[in-house]
Amino acid sequence: MFAVKGLDLKDLVVLSGAHTIGTAHCSSISDRLYNFTGLDNLSDVDPFLEKHYLAKLRSTCSPTDTKKIIEMDPGSYKTFDTSYFNYVAKRRSAFHSDWALLTDNFTRAYILKHANGFESEFFQDFAESMIKMGNVDVLTGNQGEIRKKCSIVN
Numbered sequence: 001m002f003a004v005k006g007l008d009l010k011d012l013v014v015l016s017g018a019h020t021i022g023t024a025h026c027s028s029i030s031d032r033l034y035n036f037t038g039l040d041n042l043s044d045v046d047p048f049l050e051k052h053y054l055a056k057l058r059s060t061c062s063p064t065d066t067k068k069i070i071e072m073d074p075g076s077y078k079t080f081d082t083s084y085f086n087y088v089a090k091r092r093s094a095f096h097s098d099w100a101l102l103t104d105n106f107t108r109a110y111i112l113k114h115a116n117g118f119e120s121e122f123f124q125d126f127a128e129s130m131i132k133m134g135n136v137d138v139l140t141g142n143q144g145e146i147r148k149k150c151s152i153v154n
Helices: 009-020 051-060 083-089 097-103 103-115 119-134
Strands: 023-025 069-071
Touching: 009 083, 009 097, 009 119, 051 069, 083 097, 083 103, 097 103, 103 119
Parallel strands: none
Antiparallel strands: 023 069
16 A cells, blocks of 8 residues: 555545446456466466456457456446445456455455445545545646556656
């Protein structure tokens, strides 16, 4: 996890909940499906992925696919709801950042709680976190950069 001035750990988990909406290109998850450890082995997969979900993703996304998309929250990717948390709890989440939430005690508890309901609490937490995000100072000039790929410094 990382720190952002003005945000706490709950805010960062709640913002991951935004993955309940939208799609992603296969290329953004291909490293979890093929050659996970980087040893040029296409059968090398992320062991964290639930095996049926992994099979479904691999049937949709080929190793070199840059065009196809997947639903980030299968079945309700157009609806802002808490079903995303169910998928994370079952190890059926697409992104590294999603499954990483289960490696910390606080974030794991939050995921599991919301996987079992508490929708109105999530909506309230999300609204509060968005307000906090709006109050975060933007870095300008030499203080920061707009990244072409979030996980890699330009």
